[in-house]
Amino acid sequence: MSGEKKIRVLVAKPGLDGHDRGAKVVARALRDAGMEVIYSGLHQTPEQIVEAAIQEDVDVVGLSVLSGAQLTIFPRVRNLLDENNAQDIILMGGGTMPADDVQELKRNGSAAEIFTPGTPVEKIGNWIKEAVAGRDA
Amino acid sequence: MEKYVQGILAGDKRSTAKIISLVENDGPEKKRVLSQLYPHTGKAYIIGVTGSPGAGKSSLTDCLTKQIRKQGLTVGIIAVDPSSPFTGGALLGDRIRMQDHALDKGVFIRSMGTRGSLGGLARATKEVVRVLDAYGSDVVIVETVGVGQSELDIMDVADTTLVVLTPGAGDHVQTIKAGIMEIADIFVVNKADLDGADKVKTEVEGMLDLSCHGNGWRPPVLLTITRTEQGITDLIDAINRHKAHLESTGSFQQARKERLRTEVLEVVEHVLRARIHKSVEASQDIARLVAKVENREVDPYVAAEEIISVGI
Numbered sequence A: 001m002s003g004e005k006k007i008r009v010l011v012a013k014p015g016l017d018g019h020d021r022g023a024k025v026v027a028r029a030l031r032d033a034g035m036e037v038i039y040s041g042l043h044q045t046p047e048q049i050v051e052a053a054i055q056e057d058v059d060v061v062g063l064s065v066l067s068g069a070q071l072t073i074f075p076r077v078r079n080l081l082d083e084n085n086a087q088d089i090i091l092m093g094g095g096t097m098p099a100d101d102v103q104e105l106k107r108n109g110s111a112a113e114i115f116t117p118g119t120p121v122e123k124i125g126n127w128i129k130e131a132v133a134g135r136d137a
Numbered sequence B: 001m002e003k004y005v006q007g008i009l010a011g012d013k014r015s016t017a018k019i020i021s022l023v024e025n026d027g028p029e030k031k032r033v034l035s036q037l038y039p040h041t042g043k044a045y046i047i048g049v050t051g052s053p054g055a056g057k058s059s060l061t062d063c064l065t066k067q068i069r070k071q072g073l074t075v076g077i078i079a080v081d082p083s084s085p086f087t088g089g090a091l092l093g094d095r096i097r098m099q100d101h102a103l104d105k106g107v108f109i110r111s112m113g114t115r116g117s118l119g120g121l122a123r124a125t126k127e128v129v130r131v132l133d134a135y136g137s138d139v140v141i142v143e144t145v146g147v148g149q150s151e152l153d154i155m156d157v158a159d160t161t162l163v164v165l166t167p168g169a170g171d172h173v174q175t176i177k178a179g180i181m182e183i184a185d186i187f188v189v190n191k192a193d194l195d196g197a198d199k200v201k202t203e204v205e206g207m208l209d210l211s212c213h214g215n216g217w218r219p220p221v222l223l224t225i226t227r228t229e230q231g232i233t234d235l236i237d238a239i240n241r242h243k244a245h246l247e248s249t250g251s252f253q254q255a256r257k258e259r260l261r262t263e264v265l266e267v268v269e270h271v272l273r274a275r276i277h278k279s280v281e282a283s284q285d286i287a288r289l290v291a292k293v294e295n296r297e298v299d300p301y302v303a304a305e306e307i308i309s310v311g312i
């Protein structure tokens, strides 16, 4: 309890697809980068994700989306966060999806960044650190 | 911060979460906020759940929460997981087992890493319990891994402490960490669907036969299976009996009073220690005296006496 602020990240796996290997790898990497990572398991609804993000007071929500539902899930979670007065929580994610979808989600403000498979995990950690520093500046 | 204090008292989750972070980060406004909340605390009943990694503490917390909610009471949960001593990071996975309550307005779940300093965790946990108490939780459940001393110290906040054991996996009475047996008000042998649960129960009962129960409470030993919720109502009954026992013997008020006394003394110590460090660091004498100690001219006691006599 040194008075320093720790970055807290919620790693969530919305939807019905059953793999969370990727999400777990990222969760561990972020822990190793010094963050507190809350992992809430499979099959999360947007409502559950947002409720957890609020109670855990995270800086960042990271969604792992492999189901193809990215164009509905990211905007839904972003809207719920905003409706719950949590505009300051950064929403990002990862998963397999067309580059056009990534562009669209970033353009309409649903996701601050999306990493596709094969991204080195250090890169994700560094991006989060910079994004949180940028927000708090 | 003012806004968040009002928010907590009005039952707002985001305010509550923000203030918990303030407490965890030991932020500058913490003291003032906690003192504003203090008059609104002391109402929650606090249950501690401890035991070896993977014993089923989160699953049990989930089952207990379900039953307590059925009685119409609200629940706050603090789930503590170890932080890495090297990176300071932590993977907090207790929520996975508590998903059923994610959308329940009457349940607030907060995960905490053990973070750095000794004693700091116990302090922070106590304070987070108060925040959830002020927020209006009727029951606060604190889950922590019973490994180190500071993890055991956390249980100092609980009115009723559950120690969770499992069959097999080294949870034999002889090998259980010293100290953990003494803090139990109730023993839970979870995973009773596995072989050997009865044997663990017999061992614990045998140990209890040999110890004296000065306060008139002999910890019951209960078997549970979280998946089927077998034994959970018995566990709730046992918690209620323990509570009634504390109340009827006056130990409830007594124990809480003693804890508060300890807490006040801890704070005094903490403040004095900080003050001492500050003034010793600032003084010229310390370097001179340490040099003398190093040259074997005086011993550490004499040096300390001299520092104290000069005045702090």
Ligand SMILES: Nc1nc2c(ncn2[C@@H]2O[C@H](COP(=O)(O)OP(=O)(O)OP(=O)(O)O)[C@@H](O)[C@H]2O)c(=O)[nH]1
Residues within 6 Å of the ligand: B052, B053, B054, B055, B056, B057, B058, B059, B060, B094, B097, B145, B190, B191, B192, B193, B194, B224, B225, B226, B227
């Ligand atoms: N067979 C059996 N397995 C159980 C039971 N209760 C929990 N488990 C399993 O035990 C594992 C650990 O359960 P948790 O509830 O996460 O245990 P925990 O003590 O909170 O674990 P940590 O917080 O990591 O120390 C999970 O795989 C559960 O499914 C039970 O009654 N029987």
Ligand SMILES: [Mg+2]
Residues within 6 Å of the ligand: B057, B058, B059, B093, B094, B143
């Ligand atoms: Mg757990």
